[in-house]
Amino acid sequence: MTLIRISGGITQPTHLLFSVVVVMAFLYTCNLQAKEMDISVIFHPDIAQQTISQAEARQIFSARQQHWEDGSKIHVFVLNTDTALHQQFCQQVLQIFPYQLERIWNQITYSGQGDPPHIVKSPQALVQAVYTTPGAIGYASQKMLDDQQEKVIPQ
Amino acid sequence: MKRVLVFSLSALSVAVQADNFSWHGYVSQGITQSIDSNFITDNNNITTELTEIGVNARFQLNPSLALVGQANYLDGGNRYEKGGRIDYLFLDWKLPSVYKWNTHLNIGRFKNRHWLYSATRDVPHTRATAVLPQSVYFDGFRDITLGSDGALLQSIRSGDTGTWEVNWSYGRSPLNQGETGAFLGEGAQGHALQDFVHQFSVYYQPPSLNWRVGASWLNSDFSYEAAPVDNFVDGDTNVSRLMLSAIYFSEFWEISSELLREDRVDSGGYALGFRNKRVSEGGYVQARYLFTPRISALVSYDTYTLDRDDPDGLRLNQISEGLIPAHYGFADTLAVGFRWDLAPNWRLQGEHHWVEGGARATSLILPQHTTKTAEHWRMWSVQLMYWF
Numbered sequence A: 001m002t003l004i005r006i007s008g009g010i011t012q013p014t015h016l017l018f019s020v021v022v023v024m025a026f027l028y029t030c031n032l033q034a035k036e037m038d039i040s041v042i043f044h045p046d047i048a049q050q051t052i053s054q055a056e057a058r059q060i061f062s063a064r065q066q067h068w069e070d071g072s073k074i075h076v077f078v079l080n081t082d083t084a085l086h087q088q089f090c091q092q093v094l095q096i097f098p099y100q101l102e103r104i105w106n107q108i109t110y111s112g113q114g115d116p117p118h119i120v121k122s123p124q125a126l127v128q129a130v131y132t133t134p135g136a137i138g139y140a141s142q143k144m145l146d147d148q149q150e151k152v153i154p155q
Numbered sequence B: 001m002k003r004v005l006v007f008s009l010s011a012l013s014v015a016v017q018a019d020n021f022s023w024h025g026y027v028s029q030g031i032t033q034s035i036d037s038n039f040i041t042d043n044n045n046i047t048t049e050l051t052e053i054g055v056n057a058r059f060q061l062n063p064s065l066a067l068v069g070q071a072n073y074l075d076g077g078n079r080y081e082k083g084g085r086i087d088y089l090f091l092d093w094k095l096p097s098v099y100k101w102n103t104h105l106n107i108g109r110f111k112n113r114h115w116l117y118s119a120t121r122d123v124p125h126t127r128a129t130a131v132l133p134q135s136v137y138f139d140g141f142r143d144i145t146l147g148s149d150g151a152l153l154q155s156i157r158s159g160d161t162g163t164w165e166v167n168w169s170y171g172r173s174p175l176n177q178g179e180t181g182a183f184l185g186e187g188a189q190g191h192a193l194q195d196f197v198h199q200f201s202v203y204y205q206p207p208s209l210n211w212r213v214g215a216s217w218l219n220s221d222f223s224y225e226a227a228p229v230d231n232f233v234d235g236d237t238n239v240s241r242l243m244l245s246a247i248y249f250s251e252f253w254e255i256s257s258e259l260l261r262e263d264r265v266d267s268g269g270y271a272l273g274f275r276n277k278r279v280s281e282g283g284y285v286q287a288r289y290l291f292t293p294r295i296s297a298l299v300s301y302d303t304y305t306l307d308r309d310d311p312d313g314l315r316l317n318q319i320s321e322g323l324i325p326a327h328y329g330f331a332d333t334l335a336v337g338f339r340w341d342l343a344p345n346w347r348l349q350g351e352h353h354w355v356e357g358g359a360r361a362t363s364l365i366l367p368q369h370t371t372k373t374a375e376h377w378r379m380w381s382v383q384l385m386y387w388f
Helices: A054-061 A084-094 A098-109 A123-132 A142-147 B002-020 B139-146 B177-184 B314-319
Strands: A002-007 A019-024 A039-043 A075-079 A118-120 A136-141 A151-154 B021-035 B051-062 B065-075 B083-098 B101-111 B147-159 B162-172 B191-205 B211-225 B235-249 B253-268 B275-290 B295-305 B330-343 B346-357 B376-387
Touching: A039 A084, A039 A123, A039 A142, A054 A075, A054 A084, A054 B147, A075 A084, A075 A123, A084 A098, A084 A136, A118 A123, A123 A136, A123 A142, A136 A142, B002 B051, B083 B139, B083 B147, B139 B177, B177 B191
Parallel strands: A075 A118, A075 A136
Antiparallel strands: A002 A019, A002 A151, A019 A039, A039 A136, B021 B051, B021 B376, B051 B065, B065 B083, B083 B101, B101 B147, B147 B162, B162 B191, B191 B211, B211 B235, B235 B253, B253 B275, B275 B295, B295 B330, B330 B346, B346 B376
C-alpha cells in the first residue's frame, strides 16, 4: 500500500498547518482503468493508523466500525449517494453497490448500533471536513487533491 | 486568559457531547385501504391511518458501552395497536474482541436481529413495502417480534473469507390486548403472557458482499389466564419456528427470500382438555429493480398455509361446522410497488397487494371474523416519508 503524506493547507488559513495522510488505497488491487478516477482514502492527521485494508475500509465506511483502535470516535464523511465520485468510490474501492451501503447505514442507524456517515455537499467540503475534524476519514479524487496544489511528499 | 480557557472548555464540552450523543428519526404519513377485508380498514374505507413517527437516540457512555433507545407513535389501522411505544431501550456493551470476533451484548428491550428485515421493520424508509410479507412478518405480532426484554448477543467476524454473523437472544415480551386477541381470538377477555422467546441465527456473506444467506431458529412459550367471564379457559402454547433467509445484490437487481416452518402446540385455551398440533409453512420471494438510484420497482409473492396437512382449509371448515370458511386456511399474496426518492431523505413509496385467502388477515379463526375477509381481497397504500 502506498502512503502519501500531504503538508500544508488546502483552503485553510496558514495557522492550520495540519498534515493530511492520504492512503492511496487499493490502487493495485482495484486494477483501475486509465479513464477512471484515482480515489484515495484520506484521514485526519491525528489518526495514528496509517494503513487500512479493504475489509477495514468496508467496516468503517459502512458504519459497522464506529471507533478507532484507541477508542476515539470515527467520523466518516462521504458525498451524496448519487454523485459520481461516491459511486466510483463504492464500486472501485469498497467494491460494494452504493444502495447496499445505504441499506447498511439505515440498518445500523435505526437499530441503535451507531451513526451513519456525515454527508457533505462537495468534494472540496469533504476534504475540508476531514481536514478539520479529529477522528475523521473520507475520500477524494487524486485530481482534486492535485488541483488544490498540494505538495506531495513521497514515502 | 481565564475567559479564553472557559470558552475552550465550553467548546470541548459541546464537542464531547456531540461525539457521545446522537439522535435520528423519521416521519411518515400515507393513505391506505383494504378492500373486501378488514385487515387495514373497516368497510372498505380509504384512510390516513398510516402514520409512523419515531425518534431514536444513542448515548455513548464510554467506547464500549452505550445506552440506546427508540420511542415512536404508530397508526396502522387494524394491523396493530395504535399509539406510542418504546420499541427498544437497551445497554449496548461491546465486549473485547476474541479471534477477530467482534461481539456486542444488548441488555434491556433489545431488537430482534435474527431475520432479514426484523431489525428495521419499524422504520418506514428501510422497508421494501409498508405491509411486509405477512407469512414471516405478521403485523398482528409486530411488537412481540420486533424485540424482547432480555439479552441479545451478536458476534461478527469479517475477514478475507467473508463475514460471519451469529446472534443469540433470550427474553420475553409483554402482550397487549390486541396481540392476545391475535393469538386466541377477539373474544379473549383474559391475559396472555409470553413466558420466554429463545432465538438463534447465523448468517454468512462472501467477500464480494453480493449475497447473504442465513438460518434462524425460534422457540417460545405462551400462557393464557382466562378472565372470570371468558369464552376461553386457561391454556398454554408452544411455538417453534425455523427459517432460511437469502438476499442477492447486483447493480440493478435485489432479490430476497425467506422460508419458514412453524410448529405450534396448543393445550387448553379453547376448551378444557383441548390439544392441537399443527405445522404452518410459508415464505416469500421479492425482487426490486433499480431503474435509477432514485427510482425502483418491486414485485413480490408471499404464501402461507396455516396447516400443511390442510392446505385448502377444508378440514378447518369442516371442524368448525362451516362457520370458518376454507379460505382462512391459507393466504397467497402478489404485490407490486414503486419507490421514488424525491430528494435526499425524502421518499414516496406505493404498493398494491392482491390476496387470496384470509389466514393472515385476522388473528384466528373465530366465527365473528369470518364475514370480514373475502376469499379474494386487495390492499394498497401510498406513503410520503422523511428521515433524519
